[in-house]
Amino acid sequence: MTTADGIARFLMEAACEGYAKPPFCFSEDTLFDISVLFEEDYEQTALKLIAASAYGAILMEDGVKPLIKQRLIHVCIKYIKKSLGKGEDSDSVGLLMIVCYVICGGDLLKFDSATIHTLATLLINGFSTDLFQTSSQITTKLASNVTKARMLVVSALLKILCVSPKAVNGHILEIVSGLLRLYAISDPSVDVGCKLITLQALQALAHLDNAKDSILAVKPAVIAILSSSMSQKNVILRSAAVDVKNMWCLVA
Amino acid sequence: MIIFKIKTVKEILSSLLPAYSMLVPLTRIQKLVKAISDKIPPLSQADEGILIVRLPILSAALNAAEPSQVEEVVSEIDGDGGLQVTQLIEGLTEYALSDDHLPDSRNAAAACVYTLIKSGFNKNLDCPAKPLLNCINNRLSSSSDIRVARICFEFLSLIVSYSVLCYYMN
Numbered sequence: 239m240t241t242a243d244g245i246a247r248f249l250m251e252a253a254c255e256g257y258a259k260p261p262f263c264f265s266e267d268t269l270f271d272i273s274v275l276f277e278e279d280y281e282q283t284a285l286k287l288i289a290a291s292a293y294g295a296i297l298m299e300d301g302v303k304p305l306i307k308q309r310l311i312h313v314c315i316k317y318i319k320k321s322l323g324k325g326e327d328s329d330s331v332g333l334l335m336i337v338c339y340v341i342c343g344g345d346l347l348k349f350d351s352a353t354i355h356t357l358a359t360l361l362i363n364g365f366s367t368d369l370f371q372t373s374s375q376i377t378t379k380l381a382s383n384v385t386k387a388r389m390l391v392v393s394a395l396l397k398i399l400c401v402s403p404k405a406v407n408g409h410i411l412e413i414v415s416g417l418l419r420l421y422a423i424s425d426p427s428v429d430v431g432c433k434l435i436t437l438q439a440l441q442a443l444a445h446l447d448n449a450k451d452s453i454l455a456v457k458p459a460v461i462a463i464l465s466s467s468m469s470q471k472n473v474i475l476r477s478a479a480v481d482v483k484n485m486w487c488l489v490a
Numbered sequence: 491m492i493i494f495k496i497k498t499v500k501e502i503l504s505s506l507l508p509a510y511s512m513l514v515p516l517t518r519i520q521k522l523v524k525a526i527s528d529k530i531p532p533l534s535q536a537d538e539g540i541l542i543v544r545l546p547i548l549s550a551a552l553n554a555a556e557p558s559q560v561e562e563v564v565s566e567i568d569g570d571g572g573l574q575v576t577q578l579i580e581g582l583t584e585y586a587l588s589d590d591h592l593p594d595s596r597n598a599a600a601a602c603v604y605t606l607i608k609s610g611f612n613k614n615l616d617c618p619a620k621p622l623l624n625c626i627n628n629r630l631s632s633s634s635d636i637r638v639a640r641i642c643f644e645f646l647s648l649i650v651s652y653s654v655l656c657y658y659m660n
Binding site: 260 | 626631633646
């Protein structure tokens with residue numbers, strides 16, 4: 239299992255930091271450094287997304303026994319905490335993707351509250367990364383990767399909202415603004431899935447009991463944005479938007 | 491025309507595969523492995539055609555075979571002076587990951603890789619994926635082609651998935 243751990247760690251480090259020592263490598267000097275091998279920023283980001291996706295594929299594997307998944311996730315969380323402790327870049331796209339895969343692939347009920355809180359904070363910080371900026375180079379050059387990454391972020395957020403809602407306490411404003419921005423920038427003709435999952439996350443937010451004040455503060459903005467989507471051509475999307483808007487109207 | 495032929499092959503295979511899902515004689519599996527190792531990677535449409543037919547058959551046969559039989563097949567591949575099992579695994583993995591081939595035969599190639607790598611763990615010998623890792627290390631450190639890096643990352647992900655699945659199956 240040491241080799242498997244080493245490979246998982248390599249993929250994780252390549253995604254988060256952009257460089258790592260290749261697994262099963264005897265030479266101390268050999269280093270895989272994305273910034274040396276690839277000049278363009280968007281290529282470096284694409285590679286980080288691919289490395290994160292490869293790591294995520296391991297966690298999402300069917301039939302893996304919970305203990306082995308727990309072991310891989312434990313190594314990852316330890317690494318994330320260590321990186322944050324060293325004050326490294328917490329708004330890296332690669333790190334965000336790794337966090338999303340850990341949340342989606344792991345059993346959140348087995349995590350302690352401090353760990354979930356750390357993961358939730360990193361996830362929410364993700365709304366301010368280049369992934370959610372329409373003008374960024376990666377959004378234009380890596381459109382399909384970016385769409386998948388955004389959906390992954392919202393899926394992870396939805397899981398936290400459903401399984402461990404207390405972890406997002408104090409972050410409601412950032413979450414709502416991130417979700418509304420995502421809802422507004424995603425293309426209704428291409429990203430229907432992304433819009434629907436965003437609506438689902440907004441619906442889950444409306445059910446949060448322990449953050450009523452924040453929810454009431456953002457209620458008018460949410461209703462205004464959702465009202466503007468009543469003219470959507472897509473019936474499923476329009477119907478979902480109506481349901482979520484009604485849900486928010488009932489929040490009091 | 492080719493599509494028609496592929497459809498016909500699929501129909502024949504669907505009737506043929508149940509026979510290979512029973513215990514298959516060792517010599518037959520060895521012949522199949524030999525025939526496939528000669529054509530990996532496929533260099534022509536004819537090679538591709540042979541792989542489309544034989545890979546699903548081999549995957550069904552390997553899946554049905556006893557672990558000891560697979561171990562014997564692996565020893566034979568390494569012993570007969572031809573393509574080594576690690577090279578065969580590398581070729582099959584590259585085939586499984588490439589978008590240029592048909593999904594059914596890619597699935598079959600992936601299933602073959604899984605069984606072959608698992609046999610290495612069963613024998614408790616040196617993992618057959620190790621030379622593959624060395625190859626990936628070299629490619630990752632030297633290539634600045636984003637496609638190569640993507641395939642290498644996917645290789646690594648597959649290897650870990652295989653190993654974590656095998657670890658708890660044995």
